[in-house]
Structures are given as C-alpha cells and as structure tokens.
Amino acid sequence: MSNSGRKKPPLVAEKRYGKVQPPKAKAASKAKAKSTAKPKPTPKKRKSRKPARKRNPVVAFFLRILKWIWRVIWAFTWRISAIVGIILAISVGYLYTTLPNLSDLLDGRARGSVTLLDRNDQVFAWRGDQFGGVVSAEGVSPDLRNAVVATEDKRFYRHFGVSPRGVAGAVRINLSEGRGPLSGHGGSTITQQTAKLLCLGVEYNSEDWESEAAYVKDCRQGSLWRKAKEAIFAIAMEVKYSKNDILSIYLNRAYMGGGAYGAEAASQRYFGKPAAVVNPSEAAMIAGLLTAPSSLAPTANLQRSQDRAATILRLMNEQGYLNDKETAYWQANPATLSEAAEAKAGGYFADWVMASGPEFFTRNTTEDVILKTTMDPRIQSAVEDGLKWVFENKVREGSKAQAAIVVMSADGAVRAMVGGRDTKVSGAFNRAVQAKRQTGSAFKPFVYGTALDLGYAHNDLVEDAPYCLNVPGSGQWCPRNYSNKHYGKVSLTTALKNSLNIPAVKISEAVGRENVRTVASEFGIESDLAAGPALALGASESSLLEMTGAYAGILNGGSSVTPYGLVELRLAGDANALMGTGGGIGERVITEAAARELIYMMEKVVSEGTGRRAALPGWEVAGKTGTTQAARDAWFIGFTAEYVAGVWMGYDDNTPLTGVTGSGLPAEIWHEAMVRVHEGISPTPLPAFVPKPPKTTPAQRRKRQSPGEAIEGVVNDILKDIFGGN
Template identity: 70%
Template sequence: MSDSRKRKRPLVADKRYGATKPKARKATPKTKAKPRRTTRRKATRAKRRGGIVGFVQRLVGWVLRLIWRVVWRVGAVACLALALMVGYYYTTLPDVSELLDGRARGSVTLLDNEGKVFAWRGDQFGGVVTTKTVSPHLRHAIIATEDKRFYRHFGVSPRGIASAVRINLSEGRGPLSGHGGSTITQQVAKLLCLGVPFDPETQSEAEYETECRRGTIKRKASEAIYALAMEAKYSKDEILTIYMNRAFLGAGARGFEAASQRYFGKSAANITPAEAAMLAGLLVAPTRFAPTNDLTRSQNRAATIVRLMEEQGYLTQTEARAAQNNPAQLSAAAEARAGGYFADWVMSSGPEFFTRKTTEDVVIKTTMDQRIQRAADDAMQWVFENKVRAGSKAQAAIVVMSADGAVRAMVGGRKTKVAGAFNRAVQAKRQTGSAFKPFVYAAALDLGYSPNDTVVDEPYCQNIPGSGQWCPENYTRRNYGKVSLTQALQDSLNIPAVKVSEFVGRDLVRQVASDFGLQSDLAAGPALALGASESTLIEMTGAYAGILNGGSSVIPYGLVELRLMGDSEPLMGTGGGIGERVVQEEAARQLIYMMEKVVSQGTGQRAQFGGRQLAGKTGTTQAARDAWFVGFSADYVAGVWMGYDDNTPLTGVTGAGLPAEIWRETMARVHEGVPARPLPMMSPSQTGETRDRSPGRQNGGSGVGGFLDNLLRDILGDGGNTNARKPRETVSGSDR
C-alpha cells in the first residue's frame, strides 16, 4: 500500500493564519469588461418567463417558429412547382402567328344580286390586326374597360382580384361569381382554352366552349399559371394582338376587324372613338350588347367606356364630348340583321359542308334584291300596324320572285329582322284553298278547252266509295247556272271547279300541279280541286311563276354561285331556274287572261294598284284557317299567306281581304320606278275558230278528243247521286 498522503499538498488556510504569504505571481492587469446588452436582455427575458405568462410566451414562440419553418419550406416547394408548371406551359406555347385565327368553323358571306354584302353566317374573321394597325382609339378603349394596368402587371393582378371579390361580396354574390378580376392575359388564356384544341370528333363546339369557360377555382388557378407563361413567352403587344383577333364580338364576328366590318362597314384601322367604345363594350357580353340586337343598349354601354377613356387620359374632354354627342351608328348592311329569313333559306338550301358546317371561308352570291326585300318588310309592317287589331297573334309570310324562279325577297313572319327563326314561307305546309284552282283550269286549257267554254253551276253531289255522299257548295251558298270557265275562276266558284277536275281527271290535275312544283302529297279525292292539299308558300309562288313564264316549271332558287374566299372561279352555280314545259304556252297565256279577270273584276280586286295589268288568285281554307293571295305582274310574282301557327281560325279574314292588301302594298312598293308592261295573256277572241281542241299534254299526258260546249255542259252538269251520306273529307272554301 502506498503512502498517498506524501503526494498531497497540505490543506492550509493561508488567509486564516499569519504565516508568510507566498510570493504572488505578478498578474497582467485586465480591463474590467462591461456587461453585454444581450446578457441583460436574457436576464430580463428570464425574469419575464416566469410563471404562466412565461409558459404561454414560450409556447407561442415555439408555435410561430414551427409555422415559419413549415411555411418557408412549403412556399419554397410551391414556388418550385409553380415554376415547373409555368415552364411546362411555356414550352407548349406556339408562335403568335398560329394563335390569331381561333375559329372552330369557317364563315359564309352572302352577296345580293348586285354583289353587295347583305348577310354573314358562321364565324366571320376579317383578317389579322395588330396593336400597330388598329385605330389607337380601339386599343385604348380595350385597355380602359378591360385592364387599365395591363402594361404594368405580370399577367395576374392581385389588386384586381381583391377588388372583384370585394364587389361580389358587397353585391350578395359568391366571391368568384360576377366580377372576375381577370387581366387581359388571363382572358387570352381562356380564349386559348389553356392550349387545348377543339376536336369535332369528340365534342360539339358548344361543349368545347362550355369547358373552356368553366369558372371553378381550379380552372382559375390554371388560367393564372398559363397567363404567367404567356407573359414570359410573349410581349404585351403580342398578347393584346392575340386578344384582338380571337375575341368573340357577337353576330358571328371573331376579332375586332370582323366586328368593325360587320357593324360599321369599315376597317378597324379607321374607326372613331365612339365606334371603338361600342366595339370594346361587346367584350363583357357580346350577345347582350350587340348593336344588331339592341342599338340603344349598345350605345349606352359605349358611353360608359368613353367616360373611362376620358378619366384615364386617352381622350380629351372635347373628344369625349364629341363621342358622347355622336354615338356610333350601324351600317346599312348591319341594320339588315344578318339577312333574316332569306339568308337562312339560302344557307339551308346549299350544300351543308359549304354552308352550315363549313370549315372554309365561303362567298355566296344570291338573287336577293335589297330594294325589293325592304319593300316586302315595309309592306308587312304597314298592314299589321294599320289594318290588324292590336294584340293579334296572326302571322303572315311573303315571297317575291322573278318568272324564272329567282327569289328576290322573303319574309317568313311578322318579325322581319331576325335570323334563325321559324320561316313560314318555306317551312309551313298549309292547305291552299282556292289558290289551287288555276291548276285545275290549266289542265282543261291544255286539253284544248277555251276560257269561254261553259259549265253548269248547280247543286252537285258525288258518292265516294267508303265515305258516302259529298256535296260541295259555293262560298255564297248560291248557284249561278251556266257560267264560263273564266267566270267560274273569277268568282272562285267551287262546284264548277270540282266538275272540271272530275271531267279532265284528278290524275291529270294532280300531274299538272306536281309538274308546276307542288311537291307535297296531293289529295286523292274530289276535294283536290278545292285546295285540300297542303303546300308551302314558296312552292305556290314558284308554281304561279311557271304560269307567268308561259307554262314551264321553275325551281325557286336563291343561290347564284358559291366560291371560296379569295378564289375567282366558283365551285358551284345556281341550283334552280326554268325547267320542263308543263302546259302549252297558249294554254298558259289563256290562263293568265282568266286570272287577270280575278283581279280586275273578281274576288281579287283589292290587289289592284297603279292601273297595271295584274293577275292572281285568292284562297281561303275551311274555317278560314289559312288565307292566300298569289299573283303576278309582267315583271314579278308574289305570294302571301296569312294564318295562325296553331291553326286557329282567322276572324273575318279571307284571301280577298288582308292577304290581298299585303300583296298590293308589297307589289306597289316593288314596282316603284318600274315601267308598266302588259301581261303576256291571250283572250279567247285571239285564238281563232280553227284552234285544235284536242292537243293533249305536252309532256306525254293523254289527249282528249274535241268536245263541244254543250257536251261539256251536259256531262259536267250531272249532279250525281244525292242520297248518300256526306263523308268526313276536309273541303276548302272559296273567296268572295
């Protein structure tokens, strides 16, 4: 065991005893250090952290530090993800030139008979414009109304979004309902549908538009990211150029050049401040504010934008006052409301792949005469304003054409300036009534009979197998004895018409009517002669045109030629015109003579105007559900139908009344400035005594041998069996 105590120094309390102190080591003098401020803070903090308050403070501090650590890490990840998404969209963005024409379909421009534009269909694109080529007023109007900080933000405007949310909440809507706060760049992102192209094989255009316009939070976020990518890829002017070329501005116009041409008939480079404000006002709601729908509402919207332009320094006070005092007005072509019923008819009659579903830009020249179209529109409105009781729901339709079937004007209903509406001139099939009778007499005249040949008007019944007895009556419920064919047509007598039809043969009458263009199913019974069959107004008018042109059928047409925009050679020509002969020219000219008596002396006297020679025929169906007047001058043929869409009977209206007045008002306006010419008619005295009375039908119909007037009278005067019961077959009335 070792002696450890020898190695230890003795424990001595030096200061306690008086022993000699060991010589101290000379120490280096030290400067006394001042207490640090942080030490004082820690001390103070330590004092404050005592108790419950200190615990709470420490807990809050810990939570805040934790939140900060999480937030900056999440923020960093989010920024990285945002950068990656922006970068992805950046790589998918094409060159600006590929984004300027965003139409899903082509356009159709319709020209009148003089080559002037009167209507547009499809998506109209007037050509590319840029921020440098449009009027500065248009550029300023767009920025003033849509995004006044466009040149200062980076694609998304937090201030604009916050302002939109505040306004929406103050108006009682959801934060994203109503005002969107989107910048022009975000609107372009929406117009581009975030780069997703339209695929007609998988969805309709309407479905595509709906998908592109979804307003969910996720969609809004995607638009914002896409907008950031666009800001990185394109300059501000390039983004605005895309916007000006792709925006839909109502009436089928895509882009501001198309809209300027559509509404004002001028280039977007030449528009005034008032016109620029009206175009910019369409961006918020193209259909609602389209000037072709409501010019006053569009002008009021433009006035608001003029004030914004003045407030933002784009217009001086003098310029703004001039724009307010002289609001933009529509061009004459724009006032035509896209061509109305006529343009609809041409579009429906042409090939679908070049009209309704065209992917090309097409130009169609038509037969429309805008002067005649205005005449028909004005006549319709004048009669209903001055001759029809207020509140009446009755409808009417008008067709005006040349003798070769070229349609010059069409009104398909009382609302004359519409597009896409139900067209009663071509879509409504209605019973023709006594307007059918000329075809009965055309068949007889073509067989060799004369307008002076006679028939006995007396009580007449016929026994119809399976139906019983059928006894037609005249409109007056009177009989007139022996009458000429001319008088029978002139006074629209029913019994003579039925007798002539039965004698020459219903099949022959049906064939004549069909060859003249009445394509609907024709009645099989004896009521055929009284217009129990249905037809459209355009068919009836075309059939009467065949009578005027000397007995040859016509196919009504409105399309003259169709070509692609920019091409000089047409792809197709007219699809109508004069066809094969139906009756001999002499028979047609005699029929015109008989129909002239209808207007000059008979049931159609209300149609007279200007001392001109006119011919026509009235027609009223059973219970006055339909009323017609169809007739012609030497220059034009016109047809008028009147009735209710639901077949409600007309009150106090026959073909000799309001339809004849509408016809007169139309044709009087049509013939303003047109020299009067005589009708191409032939009276019986011009035929001579040596006329062949049994020529047969020109188109292969079976001929009937010559019959003397008394034989015709005796056979047609046979009243038949009067004891059988009356059938249920519909019988059309005549007119007085």
Template identity: 60%
Template sequence: MAGQGGTGRNGGKKRLVAERRYPAGSSAKPKARRKTVAKKPKASTRRKSSPKRSSNIFVRVIGGTIRWIVRLFWLIFSRVALAGAVVLGLAVFYIYTTLPPFSDQLDGRARGSVTLTDRSGTVFAWRGEQFGGQITADTVSESLKDAIVATEDKRFYKHLGVSPRGIASAVKINLSEGRGPLSGHGGSTLTQQVAKLLCLGVPFDPTKWKNQTEYEADCRQGSMVRKIKEAVYAMALEVRYSKDEILAIYMNRAYLGAGANGFEAASQRYFGKSAANVNIAESAMLAGLLTAPSRFAPTNNLKRSQERAGIVLLLMNQQGMITDAERAHAKANPAVLSDAAEQRAGGYFADWVMGAGPDFLTRDTTEDVVIETTFDQRIQNAAEEALTWVFDNKVREGSEAQAAIVVMSADGAVRGMVGGRKLRGVSGAFNRATQAKRQPGSAFKPFVYAAALDLGWSYDSPILDEPITVNIPGSGDWSPQNYDRSFHGLVTVTDAMRHSYNIPAVKLAMDVGLENVRTVAQMFGIESDLAQGPALALGASESTLLEMTGAYAGILNGGSSVEPYGLRSLRLKGDSEPLMGQEGGLGERVITPAAAEQLIYMMYNVVQNGTGARARLDGVEVAGKTGTTQAARDAWFMGFTADYVVGVWMGYDDNSPLTGVTGGGLPADIWRETMQRIQAGQPSHPLPMLRPASPPRVPGSVAQSSSNSGSRQGGDKAQNVLGDILSTIFGLN
C-alpha cells in the same frame, strides 16, 4: 478651495483611494484605468436592454411556446414558399414550351363562316362564326387599342399576367354585393382572359364535348382550381409572347356578338369598315361589347350599345387616353350602324339559302364561304314595310295572326322573303314561307284550269254550275257546294275562275282526269302529297307558300316549270372560282304557251272584276287568284305582274280560324301594298296573256249577270263582302 476630502501635494486634494492601487512611477496607469471605467456604462446599457426573464413560470412557458410556433411557422412557410416557387416556375416553363407560334393563336374557330351577298354584290347577312381576318396591335386604330385596355385591364402593360391588386379589388366588390369571393367580378387581367379564350391550350374534341357551346362553357367555368391554372397559363403567355402579341390574340379571338369573332369581323359587321379605320366613338362601342356581347350588340339595341360606349369613353378619359374635347365629341356623335347592319333584312331568306348548298359548306362549314344570292334588298324592304303597314292599320291590335310573303322573278329567282311578322334579328326562326304546309284552297284552282286548257278546253268554254254528287270509295257520297250556297247555271270557265266557283272546278278536274291535274301541279313544282279524290280541285292538299309561288311563276313564264332558287354561286373566301352555282330555275314545259296565255287572261279577270279586285294596281296589269280554306283557317293571295310573282299567306300557327278574313281581303291588301312599293319608280310591262276582242259570254249571260247585280256570285267574292263587314265590326282575332 476646500473639499470634502483631505489635501495632498497635487493641488491640495487628497486621494480618496489607497495609494497601493497605483504603483509609483507609472503615469499611464490611470489612463488605462479610465478606459476600463468608460466601458462599464456600455456593458451596463446592453444588459438593461435585454428582456428580463419573468419569474412567473406560466408566463415563461406561454411565451416560449409562442416563439417556438412562430419559428416553426416561418420555417414551414419559407420552405413551402420556396417549393411553390420552384413548382410554379417549372409549370410556367412547361406551358411555355407547349405554346405555339403567335400566328397560330389568332384564329381558333372550330367552325367557319358564311357571308351572303345580294344580287348587286352587297353583303346583307352573315352566318356561322364570322372572322374578318387576322389583325395585330400595329394594324388596328390606336383608339381601339386604348378602348380595349381602358375597359378590360388598365394595368395591362405593367403586370406579369396576374394582378393581385385586381383580384383583391374584385373579391372586395363581390363580398360587398353579397356574392361569393369568386362569384361575379373575377379580377382577371387581359392576359388571363386570353388564357380563357385559348381554353388553357385544350383543343376542341368532339368525342368529349357534344358541341362547341358546351366546350366553351367548360373553358369559362370559374372554380378555384381553374383560376389557379388560368393564372399559371397567363404567366406562361407573358413569358412566351410580347404584350402586343397577347393583345393581338385577344383582339382576334374575342366574341363580339352577331356571330362576329374578333374586332375585325365586328367592325365589318357593324360599321362596314376595317378595324384599322374605326374612330373613337366606334372603338368605344366595340370595346363596350366585351362585357356582354349579345346584350350590348348594336344590332339588338343601338341605344343601349351607345350608352355602354359612353362608359368606355369615360374610362378612356380618366386614364388620359383621350382629352375632354375628344370625349365630348365622341359622345355627341355616337357610333351608328352601317346601312346593311341597320336593315338586318333577309333573315328568313338567308336561313333558306343556307339549306341550298351542302351542309359541309354551309351550316357545318369549317371554311369561310361566300354565297352570292338572288336577294334584292329594295324588294325585301318593300315586302316588310307592306306587311307592317297592313297589320298596323287594318288588323286589330294584339292579334296573333301570322303572315308570310315570297317575291320572285318568272325564272324562279327569289328576290325577297318574309317568313313571319318578326322582321329584325331573325336567324333560325320558324319560316312560314318555306316550312309551314297549309291548304291553299281556291288558290290551287289555276292548276285545274291549266290541265283543262292544255287538253282542249278554252277560256270561253261554257260549263254548267249545278248540283253534283260524287261517290268517293270508302267515304261515300260527296256533294261540293259553292261558298254562297247558290248555283249559277251555264257560265264560261273564265267566269267560273273569276268568281271562284267550286262546282265547275270539280267538274273540270273530273273531266280531264284527277291524275292529269295532279301531274300538272307536280310538274309546276307542288311537291307535297296531293289528295287522291275530287277535293284535290278545291285545294285540299297541303303546300308551302314557296312552292305555290314557284308554281305561279311557271304560269307567268309561259308554262314551263320553275325551281325556286336563291343561291347563284358558292365559293371559298379569297377564291375567285365558284365551287357551285346556278343561273336560272327554268325546267321542262308543263303546258303549251297558248294554254298559259289563256290562263293568265282568266287570272287577269280575277283581279279586274272578280274575287281579287283589292289587288288591283293603277297602271299595272295584274293577274292572280284568291284562296280561302274551310273555316277560313288559311287565306291566300297569289298574283303576278309581268316582272314579279308575289305569294301571300295569312293564318294562325295553331290552325285556328281567322275571323273576317278571306284571300281577297287582307292577303290581297298585303299583296297590293307590296307590289305598289316594288313598282314605285319602275316601268310597267304588259302581261303575256291572250287579249280577246270582247269578254267571253254564254247565251243568257247578260240577263244572268243583271239579275245577280249587287249580290255575291260565288266563292271568295261573297267572302270578301262578308269579311269586310266582320272586319269592321269585330276586327281580326
């Protein structure tokens, strides 16, 4: 085949290059040459892949500068990162060496707790920082562990103490909601939360922080520096403890509302059972408290707490911890409070008892203390229900009037106490039964009659109700008046008390001596300063409801003084021997038993057909006395059966006058409603009183009684009639 070149002897083709380039006799030379030729394209390819330098000097300068900056940045970054890693490692190692053994991290309370039990040994109240005992991840229910992890840190078992993904997510949420990157959601892992609970290892120092609250606030402040320290501390925790140990520290230290520190205390507080025995619904409710313990506490709002638990159940289900069926069952059967937690009774009583022991074992205790009390939950509920019923049915809606109730046995053992109309979740509130000092009015008169009876007067002794004027040094003349502005002539002391006449009470007090009346009242337990003048007889001195009720208990028990008490014993938790105790409140004798029997008979007549008639109980003997102060600023009814003494006060906190209310009115109603509930299903016993063959009379008393028929005969009885009318027309202000 013809080619473009000449033809040679090898196949007819003529070489296109000179022969001199191929020496004769060398057959390998062409192959070597072909190798050389084969390499040229590769070399040519490498040269083509290299970037060509721009001919533009400006571009070359800019590009070189950028490359130099990048290399410099990388050099600095790598060195700083290396140095940071070394510093971080040293910091983690240092903190690691300072961390105490796991068991020492479980209870970090600065204060102890007080558990109060009623007369039957049932817990009814808690005070201080309650701690139920140490628990671990192995001793609580599996559902509780799952609920905590699902709620607080679903990647807990995967990270090393800090979760960059969680932090990034939290920053994104905060920015989307218009907050700063570190405001609101913190992206903290469960381990970081433990670091906060441990306050990064800084113990409470009373010389640096005013109180525990200030210390805890400092522990939880969220500055950038604090966050960095917290992250480093969390990594040290991960190195020092296992995951289950970290979880156990969290479960023991987390605050869960109502004074409960740790899940064991919270489980006992809300459900009356150990954290080892809580079911899925209860576990979800407990874990739900972690977000806002006080807001979601079931004792504050059970429905809100149940709704929060529903969210926790959803999280547990989404993370595969519970099945759809288990979630549905838990939602259909939400956790409910134990009976003791639901009642939340005795808040005023518990606060009062806390003051009965030394502060270092009660309010400021660093130990866990158990106080056995005289409290009776059935009686407390009776008093609370009675108060609620009267205000709901007999008091104008919106009234700001207050009331207080004390129930005690004849020996001074307080069984129930209501310190105001707020009944639930009471702790540290103003207690009108023990802290409010108010004038008792005519409710003080039994002590005047007690002194007179003890000094020779009799229940049937006559006394003249007539105008009198007393000169009081420094004040001038004073002329006491009966409430109805009338005088009733010769009456027995029984009738004088029954109708609450003022003038006979003043005359009796002056006859037996004001100092003797003052002494009798003080010996019966009225510790407040008593008036020096004759107005003492009309209750012008101030006293507390608790003092008055204790004094009336002294009358019931036969004339011996009584010291109201609620603490029976105080011991350290776990110990069987009490550190202190009290078995009764009876003191020395004040009046003779005979005088006490006559006085009880006279007070029995007050209820049977006198100013306290609205306190009568069917089939139960009742003795009592009404009391209404000047301008009706205070209204009292004090009374007792053979088994219990009940005192009731009513008034305004700002000392404003009541409208249409006297001691024989609403206070007597509250007293009756309380005692009816207390006596329900209980046997009744007769009063320890004198029982004369016939009622006491003085000459002309029949005619006098007949002539006064249908009219007010004095004191609180007239007030009752007027009060009923005013209550009907205007209601209570």
C-alpha cells in the same frame, strides 16, 4: 546573549528602505505625487432594480406553445413556398416552350365564314364565324385599343399576367352581392382572358369532343383548379410575348357578336369600315361587346349597345384617354349601324339561302366562302315597306296575325323574302318556307290548267248547282260556294274569277284528280296532296315558296320552276366558282297555249273578280285569292309580266282570322308591296292569249239587225248556199 558564531550581514537602512530622504523632502514628494495623479472617479450609486414580476405559469406555458407553433408554421411555409415557387417556375418554363409563334394564334376559328352578296355583288349578310383579317394592337384605332384596356384591364401594361388586386376586388364584389367568391366577377386580366380564348393551348379535335359546344364549355369553366392553370399559362404568355402581342391575340380571337370574331370582323360587320379608323363611340361599342357579345350586339338591341358604349366612354374619361369635352360629344353622338348591319344579317332571305346550300360550304364550312345570290335589295326593301304599311294602317292594334311574302322572277330567281311581320331578324321561324298551310282556292289554277291542257276552253260551261259525292270511308260530301248560292251555267273563266267551289270540284272530277295532282306536283308543289275530291278546293298543305314558284311556272308559259336564291359559290380569294345556280326553269308541264289561256282567266280574277284589291295602276295583273276553312289561312298569289309574288296571312297557332279573306288584307299587302316593286318600271302586258270574238249563227246576227238588214242578210245567206263563196 551569546552569538551563535554565524556571520551576519550588517543591517543597512538605505538598502532596505531606499535612499533616506529628509522629512521635508518626503512631504514635498508626496504632495507632488498627489497633484499629478488622476483623481479616482467616485463610484456611481447603482439604482435599485425592482424585483421582476413573476409570469403566470399557465400563460407562460401557452406562450411557449404558440412560439413553437409559429416556428413550425414558418418553417413549413417557407419550405412549401420554395417548393411551389420551383414548381411554378418549371411549369411556366415548360409552357413557354410549348407556346407557338404569334402568327399561329391570331385566327382561332373552328369554322369558316360565309359572306352573301346580292345580285349587284354587294355584301348584305354574313354567316358562320366571320373573320375580317388579322389586326395588331398597333394597327387598330388608338381609341379601340384604349377602350378595350379601359374596360377589361386598366392595369394591363403594369402587371405580370395576373393581378392580385383585381382578383381581391372581384372576390369582394362577389361576396358583397351574395355570390360565391369565384362566381360572377372573375378579376381576370386581358392576358388571362386570352389564355382562356386559347383554351390553355388545347386545340379542338372532333374525335376528342362530343361537340364544339362541349369543347367551348370546358374551355370556359371557372373552377379553382382551372383558374390556377389559367394564371400559370398567363404568366408563361407574359414571358413569351410582348404586351402588344398579347393584346393583338385578344383583339383577333375575341367573339364580338353577330358571328364576328375579332375587332376587324366586328368593325366591318357593324359599321362597314376597318378597325383602324373607328371613332371613339364606335370603339366603345366594340369594346362593350366583350362582356356579353350576343346580348349586347347592336344588331340584337342597338339601344342597349349604345348605353353600354356610353359607360365605356366614361371609363375612358376616368382613365385619361378622353377629356371631358370629347366624352360629352361622343356620348351625345353614339355609333349607329351601317345599312347592311341594319338588315340584321340578311334576315329570312339569308337564312333560306344558307339552309338550301350544301352543308359543308354553308352551315359547317371550315373555309371562307362567298355566296352570290339573287336577292335584290331594292325589291326587298319595297316588300318590307309595303307589309309594314298595311299592318300599321289596316290591321287592328295588338293583333298577333302574321304574314309572309315571296317575290321572284318568272324563272324562279327569288328577289325578296319576308317570313314574318318582324322583318329584321336572323334565325327566326320563316313562314314563307317552313310553314305548311292549306292553300284554299289558291290551288284552283292547277285544276283549270289541267282542264285547259286536256282540251277545255276558257269559255266552256259548267253547271253551278247542288252537287254531292260519296267519299269512301267518309260518306257523302257536298261542296258549297262561299256565298252559299248557285249560279247555274257559268264559264270556266267566270267560275275561276268568282272562286266558285262547285264548278272547280266538277272540273277536277271530270279531268281526273290524279291528273290534277300530277300537274300540281310537276309545277313544284312537293307537299303531300289530298287524295279526295277536296283536292280541288286546296285541302292540301303547301309552303308559300312552293306556291309562288308554281305560279311562276304559269307565267313562263307552262314549264316547271325550281325557286332558287344561290347564283354561285366560291372560296374567298378564288376567281372560279365551285358551283352555280341550283334552280330555274325545268320541264314543260302544260302546253304554252293552255298556260296563256290560264293567264287570261287569272287576269279576270284581278280585273273583274275576287282579286280586285290587288290591281296595279297601268299594269295587267293575274292572280288568285285563297281562303281556307274557318279563315285560318288567307292567300293572294299573282304576277305581272315582270315579277311573281305570293302573300300568306294567318296565325301561327291556326286561330281563325277575323273578317279576313284572301281578297282582303292579303290582296292589299300584295298591292302595297308590288306598287313599290314596280316603281320606275314601264308597264308590260301579260303573255296571255287574246280571245277571238265569239262566233254567231245567222239567226243570232239577225236578232241584232234592223228588218231591212235582216231581209238582206237572209237573201245573202240563200245566195251563199246556192252559189257558195264569201
């Protein structure tokens, strides 16, 4: 084949394949390369995967829906939570700015207090909203502080004002006991309870509320919305005040029964000591009042209060505040009431003084008021003991009969008052003041007092014989004696001491009923007096206090008397009294001579007549019994030179007494009470007149002489007639 004519480069093997190596060297080079090269990893065998199970399309559909719902709920929840959190923070912040200083929250009473002193200037009763003074959580007894925390909120120092655990536990208990979740146990912390005491910052205003009770009811409501507001207010308080500040507010504002607001008032009220020194049993009793202050108050039921305190002591032990030995000791030695507290806040006497005083300084006072009274604790105790003795020893067991006693001085100063058999009460029906009952023969001294004032004498005679009167509108009326007998001509003294009815009516008609009504009214009987002839027999109604005051007028010489218990009224902290005595001796009603003669006649009632069971050894006693128709009321009212006392006995429903007259049990009650009242007092004679020996005619004198003396007397009479002289 011929060449094309293009010059071709020579074909050189070295340039094409590199440097040519001999076969042996080539083989050695390959071997070296093999030895230096890294071995290639052997590829792993892939595991064969099982084919995925195909999900049920229906289930997958619902799962997708549930995931979507969850994402929606979550998105909604965190946004709402954020909004609620912001609102809560704003609310707490706003309330924080409105909360006042601590000192402005420690006394939250709407009313003031009334402290009653006896005649010896000793406290014997409290009324109104008693506040003993500001105390702090650090200043009270540690036992009291621990008892309150153990009872009301054991996690008080660990929560932020609201205890979710406490609320959950309360809901669980309520549901298990068949109540609504918010009914019964509330799970409230001490902070929440304090918020409720503060009424969430809303102060009482008489213009905004129908009454204080309506305001308190609104503050105590337990609706869900109210609970929410209460929780927010509690959190704001936790931010504003310290834990001890909140506990201080609580200890000062909480109602603790018996009219006591705050720990200091309760401690003074029940134990007569400051809250700083109460022992564990006393502290437990005070803490126990916070649950139900009225029903658990020791003055209402001491045993129930002690049982509750024993439970509190157990809680203190469980939470480490008391050891086992201390707990056992104080449970075995429960708290007891002070002497003043045992008097049940002064009983009937304190109730009467409060009711008779000016309303704006007693029942509705906004100030702290001190009342000094006429009450004598020794006499009060003596009267109560005498009444109790008679009912325990002379009255059949199970009897529902009641009795009342009033003791006063001749000027009307009331020294003791009992308005019923249950002497240790407060706010009860006072039969000595509130009961208006027919007086029976206890009214007769006013009939004879009128006659004596008009010129009659104690030894004037009146015919005790059948007697009838025509009463317009009622026909013929014929009074009868209790014995259904007639005694002929009797003196006024005899008629009174034997309580004869016919002579009393005759004397009343002779002196004029209107005059009798006037004398009785001026002596202090303010009740409506009967217009007919039965006036003389006590057909009118009156209270025991009025009747006893009227008899005091007889004792003091015939001047009217207004019974009184208040000596002076002053504001706490002030030395000057705002007002003084509201009673005492008034205008003269009958002459002193008539009063002294009436006292003489009434003394015969006790020494010789129907009132002999009332006699006191060594003392002159004057008085009068009284029994109404069908024995529905029985009275004895009498006096010594020292004191006047009245006793009434009967049933509240006007049931007739069985076998009881004024000369019986009422006279015995009077005797037992007044024996105790007069212990240690030297007897003093009554201010009665001493009657002169009756004048006798010469013939009467000769009847009592021997014949010789009679002849001598006749001669002397003739000589006197002729020559005159003595």
